[in-house]
Amino acid sequence: MPLRVGCIGLGTMGTPMARNLAKAGFELALATKTAAKSKALASELSARAYDSPAELAKSCDVIVSCLPDSPEVEEVHLGPRGTIHGAARGTVVVDCSTIAAEAARSIAQRLAESGIGWLDAPVSGGQKGAIEGTLTFFVGGEEAALEKARPVLAALGKRITHLGAAGAGQLGKAVNQIIVAVNLAAVSEGLAFAQKAGLPMDSLHEALTAGAANSWALEVLGKKMMQRDFKPAFAIKHQQKDLAIVLRSAREKGVPLPAAALVHQLLSALEAQGRGEDGTQALLTLYEKMAEPRA
Amino acid sequence: MPLRVGCIGLGTMGTPMARNLAKAGFELALATKTAAKSKALASELSARAYDSPAELAKSCDVIVSCLPDSPEVEEVHLGPRGTIHGAARGTVVVDCSTIAAEAARSIAQRLAESGIGWLDAPVSGGQKGAIEGTLTFFVGGEEAALEKARPVLAALGKRITHLGAAGAGQLGKAVNQIIVAVNLAAVSEGLAFAQKAGLPMDSLHEALTAGAANSWALEVLGKKMMQRDFKPAFAIKHQQKDLAIVLRSAREKGVPLPAAALVHQLLSALEAQGRGEDGTQALLTLYEKMAEPRA
Numbered sequence: 001m002p003l004r005v006g007c008i009g010l011g012t013m014g015t016p017m018a019r020n021l022a023k024a025g026f027e028l029a030l031a032t033k034t035a036a037k038s039k040a041l042a043s044e045l046s047a048r049a050y051d052s053p054a055e056l057a058k059s060c061d062v063i064v065s066c067l068p069d070s071p072e073v074e075e076v077h078l079g080p081r082g083t084i085h086g087a088a089r090g091t092v093v094v095d096c097s098t099i100a101a102e103a104a105r106s107i108a109q110r111l112a113e114s115g116i117g118w119l120d121a122p123v124s125g126g127q128k129g130a131i132e133g134t135l136t137f138f139v140g141g142e143e144a145a146l147e148k149a150r151p152v153l154a155a156l157g158k159r160i161t162h163l164g165a166a167g168a169g170q171l172g173k174a175v176n177q178i179i180v181a182v183n184l185a186a187v188s189e190g191l192a193f194a195q196k197a198g199l200p201m202d203s204l205h206e207a208l209t210a211g212a213a214n215s216w217a218l219e220v221l222g223k224k225m226m227q228r229d230f231k232p233a234f235a236i237k238h239q240q241k242d243l244a245i246v247l248r249s250a251r252e253k254g255v256p257l258p259a260a261a262l263v264h265q266l267l268s269a270l271e272a273q274g275r276g277e278d279g280t281q282a283l284l285t286l287y288e289k290m291a292e293p294r295a
Numbered sequence: 296m297p298l299r300v301g302c303i304g305l306g307t308m309g310t311p312m313a314r315n316l317a318k319a320g321f322e323l324a325l326a327t328k329t330a331a332k333s334k335a336l337a338s339e340l341s342a343r344a345y346d347s348p349a350e351l352a353k354s355c356d357v358i359v360s361c362l363p364d365s366p367e368v369e370e371v372h373l374g375p376r377g378t379i380h381g382a383a384r385g386t387v388v389v390d391c392s393t394i395a396a397e398a399a400r401s402i403a404q405r406l407a408e409s410g411i412g413w414l415d416a417p418v419s420g421g422q423k424g425a426i427e428g429t430l431t432f433f434v435g436g437e438e439a440a441l442e443k444a445r446p447v448l449a450a451l452g453k454r455i456t457h458l459g460a461a462g463a464g465q466l467g468k469a470v471n472q473i474i475v476a477v478n479l480a481a482v483s484e485g486l487a488f489a490q491k492a493g494l495p496m497d498s499l500h501e502a503l504t505a506g507a508a509n510s511w512a513l514e515v516l517g518k519k520m521m522q523r524d525f526k527p528a529f530a531i532k533h534q535q536k537d538l539a540i541v542l543r544s545a546r547e548k549g550v551p552l553p554a555a556a557l558v559h560q561l562l563s564a565l566e567a568q569g570r571g572e573d574g575t576q577a578l579l580t581l582y583e584k585m586a587e588p589r590a
Binding site: 101124125126129136138158159161162163164168171172174175176178179180181182183185186187189190191192193194196197198199200203204206207208210211212213214215216217218220234246249250253254255256257258259260262263266287290291 | 396424453454456459463466469470473474480484485488489491494498499506507508509529541548550551553554555557561582585
């Protein structure tokens with residue numbers, strides 16, 4: 001019998017993930033804040049829609065949640081209508097949201113008291129990875145929970161890395177976000193300089209990607225900067241949420257992160273300009289704006 | 296008849312480049328500050344050694360120089376015993392040193408007055424690229440000079456990108472150095488955090504390189520950090536020389552580079568510790584040191 005899988009949160013990431021789970025043949029249950037959304041997707045995917053996480057949880061072996069931040073994850077799993085009130089012992093919750101490691105650990109513990117398994121499994125790869133089923137999962141939690149949920153994760157991503165107990169997945173994602181954010185500044189500064197220097201951008205980009213300057217950020221975000229495509233694949237406001245978590249966590253651990261903190265501040269200037277919904281590659285425009293002649 | 300090629304400067308980069316030119320069948324002439332060095336390499340490569348750039352220049356069609364900084368490049372080409380006093384009209388100087396774009400432009404102009412061609416052709420790819428003949432060249436200068444020197448560059452690298460007139464190659468390299476330096480900080484901060492978080496570094500590195508955090512810096516320097524291999528492929532002191540050039544140039548152009556400037560300052564702490572000869576990946580140790588408990 002196929003695993004019965006529930007999806008809670010049907011946003012940018014959750015929706016394409018639900019589609020891939022349906023495609024993989026899982027018996028699918030959906031719930032999200034806006035009931036109309038889960039009903040529409042349920043009818044598209046021949047899935048069932050539920051009014052609450054608790055109701056959904058009653059008929060699921062594995063529950064995947066993709067939510068904006070810790071308060072939503074706590075509400076969905078531990079709140080009055082949370083999965084904890086419906087899930088049978090042995091059910092596994094896989095939370096793909098990016099939240100603080102401490103929050104993940106504390107939710108895991110509460111669920112464990114009811115015999116419910118937990119994996120924090122934040123992802124890298126963005127909406128594109130979610131659509132194509134090529135996400136990378138940073139996984140924290142118990143081995144047994146991972147083995148039960150592995151077929152579900154395998155339908156969603158191409159790499160599943162178990163990094164330790166509950167919270168370790170979030171810590172791994174934090175490392176990812178530090179590097180992603182600082183690489184973004186690297187490309188923005190490099191290309192802002194290149195523009196002012198009047199260099200031919202396409203040839204330069206080709207030369208840069210062939211050598212020690214290469215990065216995913218240069219290849220993907222650099223290209224978008226050059227095309228002045230600032231549509232969000234990963235929005236500034238989401239990067240900022242993640243960096244805020246990271247910087248708090250780093251302070252607690254006693255790790256100074258001057259470059260990541262700088263990027264957080266630079267992006268906050270773009271938020272102040274009302275550009276929080278833009279893609280992170282819009283950081284380029286801040287460098288341009290900083291150097292505009294005064295009016 | 297094969298091109299007669301001269302190599303001036305036989306250090307970390309110049310020596311393997313001379314070897315590749317010999318292998319490619321060019322008639323080779325060598326000169327460097329330490330006469331014993333050029334004599335030894337000349338005998339190994341069946342090349343001729345010369346006492347001065349001017350002497351060498353007399354018998355060369357193309358002259359490749361790989362030198363530490365602007366003063367050396369000026370001395371070698373324009374000084375009392377410089378190539379300008381020996382080279383025939385139509386000779387092409389290919390300077391692979393990383394120097395300021397303005398210095399490149401001014402040397403190019405002086406050489407042009409004597410009918411000598413010029414290319415600034417700083418490289419990316421490091422010693423490894425020099426040994427394997429897989430360098431990337433950022434080229435500035437006239438098309439005709441590039442066409443003459445192209446077979447020489449083709450024997451040394453896998454990518455030759457012409458970015459514009461004299462100086463443009465240096466500007467392209469500056470962009471490369473901005474990105475390389477900031478990517479280095481990205482990896483250092485990420486891995487310093489990961490260590491303190493107690494994550495399994497090998498698994499984490501695999502997961503990170505599969506996604507949006509990936510970069511040459513993460514793959515190559517990150518690996519070395521994890522192995523605590525701080526031997527120089529690219530020494531801190533060289534990165535610092537390049538960043539100093541970049542930051543001066545950026546200020547002149549009116550481009551703020553806060554992240555690159557931060558990395559320059561962080562690396563200056565390592566220089567203060569006497570670690571200027573270490574590889575740039577030693578930046579990781581600064582993060583570790585900053586967070587050491589007080590004695």
